[in-house]
Amino acid sequence: MTLPGTATLPAVPLNDLSRALAHDRSLVLDTVARVVDSGWLVHGPAHRGFESALADYLGTPHVLGVASGTDALEIALRAVVPADRPVVVTAANCGGYTTTAARRAGFGVRYADVDEDTHLLTAETLAPVLGPEVGAVVVTHLYGRAADVAAVRALCAPLGVKVVEDCAQALGARRADGMVGALADVATFSFYPTKNLGALGDGGAVATADDDVAAAVAELRQYGWRGKYRIARDGGRNSRLDEVQAAVLSARLPHLDAGNARRRAIITAYAERASSRVRVLPADDASHAGHLAVVTTDHRDELREHLAAAGVGVDVHYPVPDHRQPALAAEHAHVTLPVTERLAASVLSVPVFPELRDDEVERVCDALERF
Ligand SMILES: Cc1ncc(COP(=O)(O)O)c(C=O)c1O
Structure with missing residues (x-):
């Protein structure tokens, strides 16, 4: 059935990235030109600048750029899940990203149900599935809605279970008890183009207040290196946020x-x-x-x-x-x-x-x- 008066109108798109690109076209092109002129393409000043801008925005000490949100999840899990507790608990309604990342890292995945009203994990839905083999819980702030991470931490901390926030859909959300991305042991972000803060391609980041976790993530995202060409940590890989993406993200963050x-x-x-x-x-x-x-x-x-x-x-x-x-x-x-x-x-x-x-x-x- 066609509603009266709508048949000839163009569709209302679910999303249309061309509009954002048209809107900040000169900002993006100037930013890319500055990167080209700098001669740095990876892990240079734009990358450091974005890490520090996002850390300031979140009010958290460490932000580390990586190549995607899925990489951020995998690397964060590798950094916090102990070898003797190799099970990750998460929700099953969040698109499978945590599942993919946890399995790539070699962990088992167990699912908790979600709250009917918010569609989010809660301390109540998580409690029945925790156990001594569980190393971490990943809480996704689904659709952009901040979950009650403090309640989840109150449940998990006494059990020795780390809490990871997946902030891919919720960058910029703030609860009374803090900023999404600064509520758990470690947080992950995606800058996939349709995200609220989108890059010109793939991108991601890990944020944490824990110096040891930050050091582990820094090694894991670059071959496990501690210092050049010295593999000090097993399970490392190459996952870099390049200079063009970092510079564009810095330019867009204020908006x-x-x-x-x-x-x-x-x-x-x-x-x-x-x-x-x-x-x-x-x-x-x-x-x-x-x-x-x-x-x-x-x-x-x-x-x-x-x-x-x-x-x-x-x-x-x-x-x-x-x-x-x-x-x-x-x-x-x-x-x-x-x-x-x-x-x-x-x-x-x-x-x-x-x-x-x-x-x-x-x-x-x-x-x-x-x-
Ligand atoms: C909730 C959530 N987590 C993780 C990801 C994975 O991010 P990426 O596509 O950058 O790997 C996405 C989206 O793509 C997501 O929506």
Whole structure:
């Protein structure tokens, strides 16, 4: 069905990076030119500058650039998980990135269910699956919403379990008890182009207040070297954030908060207008970075068709929980996560990015209202 008056309008995109690039084109090109002129391509002044700018922004002592968010997770886990506790616990509704990283590092993965309201891990959902073989818990601030990491740490610390924050979707979110990325033993970030702070390609970072963890990450991201050509730590690899990406990220960082505020305003507009058959996950204060606008509904196929007819781009984050992924399902056949499985069948993402125009926001609101 086509809604009256919408048939000829261009679609409202789920995301459109060309708009951000058009908006800061000269900033990006000037930045790239400065890197070219500097003669440094990796681990030079732009990289150091970005590490220190992000550390200041987070209020944490150490930030280390790496090549992607998945690398950041793998390296952070290698840095904190002890060999005699080789199991990582995480949620199964976060796109599989932690699963991929933990398995690459040779760790087993165990899943905890999530809270029905927030879609996040909590101390209550984690408690039943912890044990002496668990070395770390990875808490993902999913869709941009800050999880209660302090409560998770209060559970984990007495058990000797390290806590990792995956901040790939939540850079810039702030809770009353601190900044996302400065709440746990170690935190990881992705600068994949669609992230709230996006590079021109892949990029990632690890942040920590712990000097030993920072030293381990510095070695692991560069072949395990302690000093040039001396492999002091096993499990190292090459994972570098290059100078062009670091310089672009530094140039964009000052605009992050404004972009996040615009994202929250868009999501709040959706929440105010959506019909009672749709629940818009709220993003109404600074504890949410507004990365994704996610709704839940018992009528997802119908909603998807309705939005398509209204020219609204949608996607599902994420359709298949990790424990049901084809390559992993046999290993986890005994695992049931009722809330995670229910949510996977009911979530739908609608457009949100800072350059979305007001008339497009209105079209999405209108379509959600008419459902
Ligand atoms: C929650 C989360 N963690 C980790 C990653 C992995 O980051 P990357 O794509 O940079 O490897 C992503 C997204 O891509 C993500 O959304």
